Amino acid sequence: MDEALDLVYRSERGRVLARLIAVVKDFDLAEDAVQDAFVAAAGAWAVSGIPTNPAGWLVTTARRKAVDRLRRSASAERRHRAWGELAIAWDAWETPGPIEDDRLRLIFTCCHPALSIDAQVALTLRSLGGLTTDEVARAFLVSETTLAQRIVRAKRKIRQAAIPYRVPSSEEFAERLGAVLAVVYLIFNAGYLASSGDELVRVDLCDEGVRLAGLLVELLPDEPEPLGLAALVHFQDSRRVARIDDEGQPLTLEEQDRGRWDAGQVAAGGELLARARRLDRPGPYQLKAAIAAVHAGARSADLTDWATIVRLYDNLLQWEPTPVVQLNRAVAVAMAQGPATGLALLDEPTLAGVLVDYHLYHSTRADLLRRDGRAREAAAAYQRARRQTNNIAEHSFLDRRLKELAESAETAPYGG
16 A cells, blocks of 8 residues: 555645645645645555545645645634635636646746746746655756745735746746746656666656657647747657666667667657747747757667757857756767867766766766776766765666776776
8 A cells, every 4th residue: 555655645645736726825835735635545444445536535635735734724714714715716726728737737826936946947847746845956057955945935926926826828828938847847857867766867857748748749839949848848858768778787888789679659759849849939939859869870889960959069168158058968969079188078077066966967078088088087076976966777787887897997907
């Protein structure tokens, strides 16, 4: 039962919470009520079994728990007013507007332009994306404490400024779209490379990212960036099966059997990207999708057009001058011009300082050091990367690299 409840928690919590927040208009109250509902489920389902519609059961129970909390905490006058508002809000939320999907509706609702875009994305990811505070912090390359404080401030501003919880009209989509796209992509990304756990991929988050990207395309078919995002996640998700070997160990892009990439997803990504390009309004997600398309178009890793990828990253930096984009560009430069050139970019103090706690920075640097024949430095970088990730599959990959380096050192001729 514990395993089944955990599965329901991971798959349904975001949707249940989305409905509660929209109705009670208070993040903390909704989160507490949903938690109460799962506690109740643990007891009730152990006796009666999991209901046919667990999400519906949880929504109904969480709504009742929210009322219970209002009853205990409010004066009679305020309590009756709150209950009346709760009933009205519930009825309003049950009537779909331009966005029918509960979770996407609340993502748009929470991405309110009165908050900074970082606050919008962080709050929405933590509340609705199915991500822990640590996972969201890693996505923003900040500490868990810093991220938690950012979320608290966002909630406080919503409460103090009485920012309305309402689904935006179609005319308001544009000013929220950037944050919504970021939320959906980071949900997918958190699944594509899980920061903790036993497995490299969290399938539930990847599937949800693909699903939400598809809904955005349906909602905004003439907007190029949702098409670019949908193309990107299709290209990336096409590699899912090929990213691990038969023993569950991670494989790098060049190690993967490209015959195992999902040809249907690659084709779908290509069609979505072509649709976006016909609209002739370039943007960062289209550029990321274009980079993924170059990889998908190479029959083998050694036939990859790295020069084109470097140019695409140069363009992407104009849109997103972020450390992670710089890191990825450095890899492309290394593959096009040699590892020493890429290492020079990675070792620039401004980039190295910002990414000092990012395990992928150190594993990337280790790989380039290995390619450049600097085995001792590579081993130290791999060890540092290992200390900075809690993902067991990543640990296995890094241990494999360390073992390969040690074996190479043992077989090297004296003086080599």
